[in-house]
Amino acid sequence: MRELVVLSGKGGTGKTSIVGSLAALAQSKVLADCDVDAADLHLLLGPSVKEDNEFWSGQVAVIDENKCTQCGLCQDVCRFHAISDFKVDLISCEGCGFCFHICPVEAVTMKENLAGHWFISDTRYGPLVHAKLGIAQENSGKLVALVRQQARELAEKHKAAYVIVDGPPGIGCPVISSLSGANLALLVTEPTLSGIHDLERVLGVCQHFGVQPLVCINKYDINEENSHRIESYCLNHEVRVAGEIPFDNVVTASIVRGVPVVEYSNGKVSREIERMWRTLSAMLKDGGNG
Amino acid sequence: MIISVASGKGGTGKTLVATSLALSLKDSHKVMLLDCDVEEPNDHILMKPKITSSEPVLIPVPKVDETKCTYCGKCAEVCAYHAIAVLGNHVLAFPQLCHGCGACSYLCPEKAISEEGREIGIIETGQSDGMAFVHGKLTVGEAMAPPVIRRVKQQASNEGAVIIDVPPGTSCPVVEAIKDSDFCLLVTEPTPFGLNDLILAVETVRQLGIPCGVVLNRAGVGDVGVEEYCRKENIPILLTIPLDTEIARLYSRGTTLVEGMPEWKERFVALCEGVREIANERVSRIKR
Numbered sequence A: 001m002r003e004l005v006v007l008s009g010k011g012g013t014g015k016t017s018i019v020g021s022l023a024a025l026a027q028s029k030v031l032a033d034c035d036v037d038a039a040d041l042h043l044l045l046g047p048s049v050k051e052d053n054e055f056w057s058g059q060v061a062v063i064d065e066n067k068c069t070q071c072g073l074c075q076d077v078c079r080f081h082a083i084s085d086f087k088v089d090l091i092s093c094e095g096c097g098f099c100f101h102i103c104p105v106e107a108v109t110m111k112e113n114l115a116g117h118w119f120i121s122d123t124r125y126g127p128l129v130h131a132k133l134g135i136a137q138e139n140s141g142k143l144v145a146l147v148r149q150q151a152r153e154l155a156e157k158h159k160a161a162y163v164i165v166d167g168p169p170g171i172g173c174p175v176i177s178s179l180s181g182a183n184l185a186l187l188v189t190e191p192t193l194s195g196i197h198d199l200e201r202v203l204g205v206c207q208h209f210g211v212q213p214l215v216c217i218n219k220y221d222i223n224e225e226n227s228h229r230i231e232s233y234c235l236n237h238e239v240r241v242a243g244e245i246p247f248d249n250v251v252t253a254s255i256v257r258g259v260p261v262v263e264y265s266n267g268k269v270s271r272e273i274e275r276m277w278r279t280l281s282a283m284l285k286d287g288g289n290g
Numbered sequence B: 001m002i003i004s005v006a007s008g009k010g011g012t013g014k015t016l017v018a019t020s021l022a023l024s025l026k027d028s029h030k031v032m033l034l035d036c037d038v039e040e041p042n043d044h045i046l047m048k049p050k051i052t053s054s055e056p057v058l059i060p061v062p063k064v065d066e067t068k069c070t071y072c073g074k075c076a077e078v079c080a081y082h083a084i085a086v087l088g089n090h091v092l093a094f095p096q097l098c099h100g101c102g103a104c105s106y107l108c109p110e111k112a113i114s115e116e117g118r119e120i121g122i123i124e125t126g127q128s129d130g131m132a133f134v135h136g137k138l139t140v141g142e143a144m145a146p147p148v149i150r151r152v153k154q155q156a157s158n159e160g161a162v163i164i165d166v167p168p169g170t171s172c173p174v175v176e177a178i179k180d181s182d183f184c185l186l187v188t189e190p191t192p193f194g195l196n197d198l199i200l201a202v203e204t205v206r207q208l209g210i211p212c213g214v215v216l217n218r219a220g221v222g223d224v225g226v227e228e229y230c231r232k233e234n235i236p237i238l239l240t241i242p243l244d245t246e247i248a249r250l251y252s253r254g255t256t257l258v259e260g261m262p263e264w265k266e267r268f269v270a271l272c273e274g275v276r277e278i279a280n281e282r283v284s285r286i287k288r
Helices: A015-025 A073-077 A098-102 A140-158 A173-179 A193-209 A224-236 A250-257 A268-286 B014-025 B043-047 B074-078 B103-107 B146-154 B172-178 B192-207 B225-233 B245-252 B262-287
Strands: A002-007 A029-033 A048-063 A108-123 A126-133 A162-166 A184-189 A213-218 A240-245 B002-006 B031-035 B050-064 B084-087 B090-093 B113-128 B131-138 B161-165 B183-188 B212-219 B237-242
Touching: A002 A015, A002 A173, A002 A268, A015 A029, A015 A162, A015 A184, A015 A250, A015 A268, A029 A140, A048 A098, A048 A140, A073 A098, A098 A108, A098 B103, A108 A140, A126 A140, A140 A162, A140 A173, A173 A193, A184 A193, A184 A268, A193 A213, A193 A224, A193 B043, A193 B245, A213 A224, A213 A268, A224 A240, A240 A268, A250 B192, B002 B014, B002 B172, B002 B192, B014 B031, B014 B043, B014 B161, B014 B183, B014 B212, B014 B262, B031 B043, B031 B146, B043 B131, B050 B090, B050 B146, B074 B084, B074 B103, B103 B113, B113 B146, B131 B146, B146 B172, B172 B192, B183 B192, B183 B262, B192 B212, B192 B225, B212 B225, B212 B262, B237 B262
Parallel strands: A002 A162, A002 A184, A029 A126, A029 A162, A184 A213, A213 A240, B002 B161, B002 B183, B031 B131, B031 B161, B183 B212, B212 B237
Antiparallel strands: A048 A108, A108 A126, B050 B113, B084 B090, B113 B131
16 A cells, blocks of 8 residues: 655645545545644545544643632743733643643633534545544644545555645645655645745755655646746756646636536647546656655 | 734735835834735845844654564554654654644553654744844745744744734635734735625635735726725725835835835825724723
């Protein structure tokens, strides 16, 4: 079983549209949506939920006002400015428990925190593991790790050849959690100066965690000069460009229809994604990490 | 007045809106632009600020003086993040896991733990075209964005207009970036992805008690779901930007919309007026 994670640094470059299409193209796979705070892959795959699980993670402090003597010690020591007027702001509380340990009258208790839900679903493309982080919750990295773990276990069980992961934007905690230990990372970028800047940073993350990257330039024809810059940057850094997808409103139309673009159209976009999948699957077979 | 520009879904045009809004207001207001997307900051690409100072962002992590340590294990017991462990006669710290809460050093009975700063990113301050500019950059390989965001926000001035460019999503970095805003602009696109993530973003700002309005970008493709949702939820659409290859081309080259197409300036000024009206109306309603 080989694991491919799709990342981008910059948001909105087309990760989910591409993962949806790879779901339709790959023969034997389990899908995982690791963009747990703004998950969209389900909108293309039409899952029916088989398992709905609670995700409990971390704790939050609660002050019992009957016991509290309003000494103010907890407010003084809290570095997250989560306590004012002897009440805990649950959104700012990071669950460190400093107030709990220090309260002289034991007025603070730590309460387990329901941070979200995760699901195992059936789709017409195979099993999907996805999640919904609670609004304004922390610990997205832990939920991502859980989603990936579940997807890998399902893949073992079904003897699937691939786990395909739709990753979150950025380079922080949930991205690191999506990436570490994967066999191959597909980085979807766009030929804008922002796209290039963000690609360089996410390539740095791949290098830091030792995961082999491949690049896909999406909407490559909106600025071909910038696309050439990305190509030469990749060449200089020995990173392969696996696909160059043209801009086409057909991608938006397929999202509106709620199907992967390769099933919606057989135009240039679809043909390029198909070509890219052949490259990716060969790489997963013979190369990549592990 | 602090206006944050957020979105839920990435790549909907937050940076385009934040930079053009800031530029449109600078003739009439004292303006400050804060780029809080510290994982992938992009505002500097469009604003080309002259950076005048750069400071590291440090988080305090424990440093154990083993000559004082009795290996009692109190530090490991109180650490909620498993960032410090005592194994026999060894204390192991895992600085990458540490949130810098300070509990271990405060509660160590031997006073054997002091704190030292660990760099997780930088903030840079400067000027761009007569306005103040601040952004943060999380170091590649680091996981925790919120402390860097907090430091960027500490630079906010109390007067004039402060525009905050927010990272995508709805989790802790987003909350850190938008809390204490007077208004939150939610930039979206008219597709089922845009709508799904807009709904999550609206839930987030409502939880924080911040009034919001929508900027609809790339209008003309997609469907009417976002508009129907906004009507139903009584969320004003304060600005509509059409799908236009010229706008996309300007952005790809790192040119702001109001510089490339100056006719947009008055629309951004009007956007700000719309925001101000809603925010003022809300304040007077709360007072009543």
